[in-house]
Amino acid sequence: MPSTKKVGIIGAGIAGLSAGILLADRGIDVEILERADGPRTVGSGITLQGNALRILRQLGVWDRIQAQGYSFDTVGLRAPDPEATVLVVMNDVRTGGDDLPATVGMHRPELAAILRDRFDTAGGRIRYGADVLSIDSNETTATTVTTAGDRRSYDLLIAADGLNSATRGLLGIDIAPRPTGVGAWRVVVPRPTDVTRTDLIYGGPHHIAGYCPTSDDSIYAYIVEDAQVRDSAQPLIFKELAVGYGGPWKQIADSVDENTPANYTWFTTHLVEGPWHRDRVVLIGDAVHNCPPTIAQGAAMALEDAVVLVEELFADDAPLDAVFTRFRERRFERAKTVVESSTQLVQWMVDGHRGDVAEVIQRVAHMVKEPA
Numbered sequence: 001m002p003s004t005k006k007v008g009i010i011g012a013g014i015a016g017l018s019a020g021i022l023l024a025d026r027g028i029d030v031e032i033l034e035r036a037d038g039p040r041t042v043g044s045g046i047t048l049q050g051n052a053l054r055i056l057r058q059l060g061v062w063d064r065i066q067a068q069g070y071s072f073d074t075v076g077l078r079a080p081d082p083e084a085t086v087l088v089v090m091n092d093v094r095t096g097g098d099d100l101p102a103t104v105g106m107h108r109p110e111l112a113a114i115l116r117d118r119f120d121t122a123g124g125r126i127r128y129g130a131d132v133l134s135i136d137s138n139e140t141t142a143t144t145v146t147t148a149g150d151r152r153s154y155d156l157l158i159a160a161d162g163l164n165s166a167t168r169g170l171l172g173i174d175i176a177p178r179p180t181g182v183g184a185w186r187v188v189v190p191r192p193t194d195v196t197r198t199d200l201i202y203g204g205p206h207h208i209a210g211y212c213p214t215s216d217d218s219i220y221a222y223i224v225e226d227a228q229v230r231d232s233a234q235p236l237i238f239k240e241l242a243v244g245y246g247g248p249w250k251q252i253a254d255s256v257d258e259n260t261p262a263n264y265t266w267f268t269t270h271l272v273e274g275p276w277h278r279d280r281v282v283l284i285g286d287a288v289h290n291c292p293p294t295i296a297q298g299a300a301m302a303l304e305d306a307v308v309l310v311e312e313l314f315a316d317d318a319p320l321d322a323v324f325t326r327f328r329e330r331r332f333e334r335a336k337t338v339v340e341s342s343t344q345l346v347q348w349m350v351d352g353h354r355g356d357v358a359e360v361i362q363r364v365a366h367m368v369k370e371p372a
């Protein structure tokens, strides 16, 4: 990597922290600018697929992920009947390799804390309350200016500022996340003892009811419905929706009260088709490709971006423009397949079309089994 000593990263999410770890490990001075006032301590669960786990192991955090999360290798389909009868249990593809489970569920704040600790140990710094408002980038330097007027200059700037990335607009990329027509409630509740993997119910009162164990004691449960204006501070709405389901869902619904942490989000999609960089600034993660979580690949794509970007940066002394172009070339088709496949699954839901969901999921799984 020619003459790059100081790297700035916008966003302390999965993409930003993982890129930060990889760079700090190689002796680069890395600073993350994060608009939040401090580390996030609340949040829902996340489903991490094998290809995400492979990279988390590469980052040196697999032991903690394994200890704090909940590993499993199968996925079940249940009927929308009063017992939520198990229709089929399928082996999931171990996309990270045979020595890693197919899936780990965990609390998002715990995953974030593990990555932050690791970044800290590697020597990186996070500046909280740093909301980047503008960027001045030229052939030698990228300078960020925050809403508080703080200016900082870097040899290279990685924009990992997520779904609603302001950096995209600052780089002249005119694209915004497109709503897909569905929204999801997520709640964190105690784990019913018979919940040991993800089970999905299609064809009930709402598009999907599902859950994922996140530890021995907890799960996150979700219901996907037609997108509407909802208030995340109203978990009792989730409870009303959950009452329509049987089996473990009875206990899930019973567990929810007005204090249950809940979140309601619309599923969106976008993919930046043109360049993912300008001058010394490059976009990674949700900022550049965002998929509805129907295949749970968003975090994996963010992690893979970080690894591929750092590999390309250290591959040779080529100018940054060539390095960033190579990075996008390595990532584009894979990210596109994930975005399009995830979006296709939502479209079938919205259209009430019985598409071959299993074929789509298997095809993506076999693609991401190959390292990025």
Ligand SMILES: Cc1cc2nc3c(=O)[nH]c(=O)nc-3n(C[C@H](O)[C@H](O)[C@H](O)COP(=O)(O)OP(=O)(O)OC[C@H]3O[C@@H](n4cnc5c(N)ncnc54)[C@H](O)[C@@H]3O)c2cc1C
Pocket (backbone or CB within 6 Å): 010, 011, 012, 013, 014, 015, 016, 033, 034, 035, 036, 045, 046, 047, 048, 049, 130, 131, 132, 133, 160, 161, 162, 163, 165, 166, 184, 265, 266, 267, 284, 285, 286, 287, 293, 296, 297, 298, 299, 300, 302
């Ligand atoms: C309902 C839902 C469920 C999902 N479930 C899963 C799942 O189970 N498995 C999975 O793999 N993926 C899932 N995803 C997708 C996954 O969460 C994302 O793909 C992933 O978090 C993207 O990480 P990121 O680092 O790119 O962005 P983010 O995690 O969004 O991080 C961006 C960071 O940038 C900061 N930031 C933004 N703007 C600025 C600014 N101007 N200045 C400074 N800081 C800024 C933000 O505060 C944030 O910390 C889900 C998504 C949704 C919506």
